[in-house]
Amino acid sequence: MPTAESAEDGATAEARAQLVADLVREGRVHSPRIRAALEAVPRHLFLPGHDPATAYADEAVPIKSDGGVTVSSVSQPSMVAIMLEQLDAAPGHRVLEIGAGAGWNAGLLAHVVGPDGAVTTVDIDDDLVAGARANLAAAGVDGVETVIADGAGGHPGSAPYDRIELTVGSTGVRPEWVAQLVPGGRLVLPLTVRGSQLSVAFALTGPGRLSSTSVRSCAFVRLRGAGADPGADAVLPGCGWTVQSAGPGAGPAGLRTLERAVREPGEDRPSPAPGSVSDLWDGLGLWCALADPAVVRLFGPSGPGLAAALFPLAGARAGLGLTGHDGCAVLLAEPAATIRSFGPGAGAAADRLGALIEDWVAAGRPHAADLRIDAVVPALAVAPGPGPDADREIIDSAGTRLRLSWDTGRG
């Protein structure tokens, strides 16, 4: 007869095996090393106080909040797997993780690099580092260096690293991280580019020069400390709508235009293509945001007017639009394939949004995986090259120059 304890262990082991099998079936996990790590390092031991069903669901689990905002979580297993594949760590590698959280990913990394490798994980909060240390010990994972530090500076004490992975979002590729990589090393980070957060795997191709090897959509909590960036999000007074801008911000006039649009009737015209809620971040939304800093994503409560015509998202509404100082345009969910525009400049805004959608369709509807990012860190590059070409380069919050190109298969 199994005891209660062994029966519980059996159910927990089964839940873990099922999660790993699902991640393999869904194509999140390819490498046998990563599969073995996910099988060996029990996620539930990094979520004390949660039941196995929560620990082995493919969802992020918040573990710390500040003023109602989540500042730490145990990341979603499928995202963790995607980033480990992007990182491509191998036995013997020295790895730095920035964003220890509860320590689960550090445990996985330690399993991947094995006894000849080394893992250092840092978190900005001492209570989280203490928890990660205890969780790693409970899971029997030895040898992970756990450090309380602001990861904006990396961790020079144990550098250089073959691999650096951020599990927290940044708006810039900081020179400190690039300087702590070995030649040919790899940096994986959730990088916000024009309001879109992307998990980018960069290979160091020369001093201060990086090229992406893989790009995926993601959604991580943001860096606190010296690398924190308030971003360009704004709240429309009175209606509770959040506006996430691709550029430096919609500006007061653009926000006023959007505020009127939430309440007032607009002009409808056909869109070159319909959208879907998943297009808001990846695919169409990413294409539009990278092409034009006037692009915005809108989030707001369900309600009458414009809200009713937008895409349902987790009990609220979301949309993709574009705003100028005297006109804005929004792609509607209902009626499908419709652009609604507002203000004296409605026609120009609708023309521009329609043209962006048309370009995306003509390019074969690319998404994040079709994006390539080349980066130059001026402080580290031997010959930083010519000055930025405003049409093709974006300077991120750390001063790194990002050149974006789409692999649309059109030559």
Ligand SMILES: C[S@@+](CC[C@H](N)C(=O)[O-])C[C@H]1O[C@@H](n2cnc3c(N)ncnc32)[C@H](O)[C@@H]1O
């Ligand atoms: C999504 S959680 C990390 C998840 C974790 N790696 C796991 O295994 O599930 C992001 C973490 O980044 C940490 N963080 C935020 N800003 C930081 C900073 N400047 N330096 C180091 N860690 C930071 C947060 O405290 C939080 O614990």
